[in-house]
Amino acid sequence: MSTTVSADRPLQVQPKLLRMLRSIKLAALVWSVLRAVLIIGIGFIVLYPLLINCVSALMPENDLYDPSVRWVPNRLTLDNIRMAWRLMEYPSAFLNSAALSLLAAALQLMSCTVIGYGFARYRIKGGNLWFSLVILTLIVPPEMTLIPQYLNFRYFDLYGLLPDGGINLIGTLWPAILTSALGMGLKSGLLIYIMRQFFKGLPQDLEDAAYVDGAGPFATFLRVMVPSAVPGLVVVFLFSVVWQWNDSLIVTMFLGGKKYLPNMLGDLARRTAIEVIGDNNQIVSPYTSIINNTGSVLVMAPLVALYIFCQRFFVETIERTGLVG
Amino acid sequence: MxxxxxxxxxxxxxxxxxxxxxxxxxxxxxxxxxxxxxxxxxxxxxLHKLTLTPTGAQFEYVRLANYERALFIDPLFTRRIFETVIRMVLTVPLVLCFSFFTAAVLNQKFKGRMAARVVFFLPVITSSSIVVALRGSDYIATIMGTATQASLGFFDVDTLGQFFEKQVGLPKSVVDYLVSAANAIPEIVRLSGIQMLVFLAGLQSIPRALYEAAEVEGSTGWESFWLITFPMISPLILTNMVYTLVDFFVGPSNTAVLSIRDAAFGALGHGVSCAMSMIYFAAVSVVIAISVGVVSRRVFYYN
Structure with a gap:
């Protein structure tokens, strides 16, 4: 972009260049404004439902009927939070959910790391076929095998290996433990896929160096490969916690009877109507709606806190996990 | 030896x-x-009629009666399947376009890029199926939504649609699709989190040298996009398409799944529910197979 003026055409080039420069600058400016508008707009769409949840969690019921109030309550109150806290039996439901999520996520992390490593680093016969089965488990919806699964856990006898009609595992943590530990938990297929891609991205030299130093395959895996894969492990663990925390299907189907956040939230409107309003027909009413919103905040808040705490891992690291490939 | x-x-x-x-x-x-x-x-x-007893389950062979029941007698199921498939076909392209475009924007350098990425990925964390279900029937959201839900805050979608139909003269089917697309924006944003990340990772893994070489050859940004970015990212379009289809298939906004669950624990029984899930799986497999067949032929592999 030289602006030296040549001798034979002294004045014609410069204005043309300037005009070009100006139009490029203008286009860049227009684009950055447009981009800002788009990003703010989409951000608004994302944050809008969360904002409704939070505002109504802090709003006294009277403000609902006050036409002058839409976003800013007349006064802030913690009554809704207290009420939802009590009706959801929050402390015990929270502990149950946290225990389930952490347990299942830890097991999923272990199984998916081991399985992903096997697929990434070993050229086994039939490996491609087995891996396509991993993908198959991803695309078959859980509803497909829900009823047989339920019956198998209800009368669990390892398909005839245990005597006397089997044990009832419904209502215990065992269905979650067994499926998570054997790579068949919630979206395990995706987690295996992530770990496989991650291990594929690690250099072969790393593995060779370990073998040269006399490490066997399992020592190599545990001492060399796993420590090198920590960012991937974090992503898998966080995904697993989030999905487990939010899932209501497994919780209501296999762990029924115990209190977990998703099913307590699902039951919140009914309990509010019966225990607080005292009228069974008030399940859809302004007050239950306030309490529902508050309950949603209570369920989401721990995850959002976790997410903000770990967002560097979530957003930055996943780009390096080699999720792409 | x-x-x-x-x-x-x-x-x-x-x-x-x-x-x-x-x-x-x-x-x-x-x-x-x-x-x-x-x-x-x-x-x-x-293929059986199932009765639960305290000691186990009893079966009675009924041939295809459960399938007949699901397909021809149940008033909702077939309709819900068609609804789901149609909504799938309409939504999935929008999700793919949106997540790709957003990833391209988030890949540029600007102030607040990290914050934007954090916010855009937030729906993956906050949209648990039960919270989403509550939102759909929420009283407060409906009151507040008089200004925002139906009209998105910026313009009234229905009025705009009528304007395009009457004044601009677009065909009604096109206008209807655009209107429904505009109304579906919140859902599309919600469904796009993971896909966006995958595209973003893909965009960052394209070798710089390709763009530099293109620039030396005198290619414009537009040409670089269609001749480098798009082909390089196309395998991920396939990955994301399958992921979106599956996500939609098992998602909370899906009415056919409701039929299956209702049948399992209602009067219809496990047999009919299993037949329903077989039919549903078959229907969606056909959709996935067709879309993969169409898209995978156009996918470009660098290696």
Missing amino acids: SVIPRRRRLTLDVRHQVTGYLFIMPFLIGFALFFIVPFAQSVFYS
């Missing part, structure tokens, strides 16, 4: 195979116990 080296080479290979299989063994066991067996049982149940 000659036997020993041969045996050694063999054991090395065998050992490699055995170790590899040991690593993937948990999956193979889990797949057999919690996938193949239940899947086969599901097929079996769909």
Whole structure:
């Protein structure tokens, strides 16, 4: 972009260049404004439902009927939070959910790391076929095998290996433990896929160096490969916690009877109507709606806190996990 | 003498195979116990009438009665399947375009890029199926939504649609699609989180040298996009398409799944529910197979 003026055409080039420069600058400016508008707009769409949840969690019921109030309550109150806290039996439901999520996520992390490593680093016969089965488990919806699964856990006898009609595992943590530990938990297929891609991205030299130093395959895996894969492990663990925390299907189907956040939230409107309003027909009413919103905040808040705490891992690291490939 | 080296080479290979299989063994066991067996049982149940007793389950062979029941007698199921498939076909392209475009924007350098990425990925965390279900029928959201939900805050979608139909003269079907697309924006944003990340990762893994070479050859940004970015990212379009289809398929906004669950624990019974899930799975497999067949032919692989 030289602006030296040549001798034979002294004045014609410069204005043309300037005009070009100006139009490029203008286009860049227009684009950055447009981009800002788009990003703010989409951000608004994302944050809008969360904002409704939070505002109504802090709003006294009277403000609902006050036409002058839409976003800013007349006064802030913690009554809704207290009420939802009590009706959801929050402390015990929270502990149950946290225990389930952490347990299942830890097991999923272990199984998916081991399985992903096997697929990434070993050229086994039939490996491609087995891996396509991993993908198959991803695309078959859980509803497909829900009823047989339920019956198998209800009368669990390892398909005839245990005597006397089997044990009832419904209502215990065992269905979650067994499926998570054997790579068949919630979206395990995706987690295996992530770990496989991650291990594929690690250099072969790393593995060779370990073998040269006399490490066997399992020592190599545990001492060399796993420590090198920590960012991937974090992503898998966080995904697993989030999905487990939010899932209501497994919780209501296999762990029924115990209190977990998703099913307590699902039951919140009914309990509010019966225990607080005292009228069974008030399940859809302004007050239950306030309490529902508050309950949603209570369920989401721990995850959002976790997410903000770990967002560097979530957003930055996943780009390096080699999720792409 | 000659036997020993041969045996050694063999054991090395065998050992490699055995170790590899040991690593993937948990999956193979889990797949057999919690996938193949239940899947086969599901097929079996769909052909039987099931009664639960305290000691186990009893079966009565009824041939295809459960399927007939699901397809021709149940008033909702067939309609819900068609609805789901149609909504899938309409939504998935929008999700793909949106997540791709957003990823391209977030890949540029600007102030607040990190904050934007954090916010855009937030729906993956906050949209648990139960929260989303509550939102859909929420009283407060409907009141507040008089200004925002139906009109998105910026303009009234329906009025705008009428304007385009009457004044601009676009065909009604096109306008209807655009209106429904505008109304679906919040849902599309909600469904796009993971896809956006995958595209973003893909965009960052395209070698810089390709763009530099193109620039030296005098290619414009537009040409670079269509001749470099798009082909390089196309395998991920396939990945994301399958992911979106599946996500939609098992998602909370899906009415056909409701039929299956209602049947399982309602009056219809497990047999009909299993038949329904077979039919549903078949329908969606056809959709996935067709879309993969169409898209995979146009995918470009760099290596």
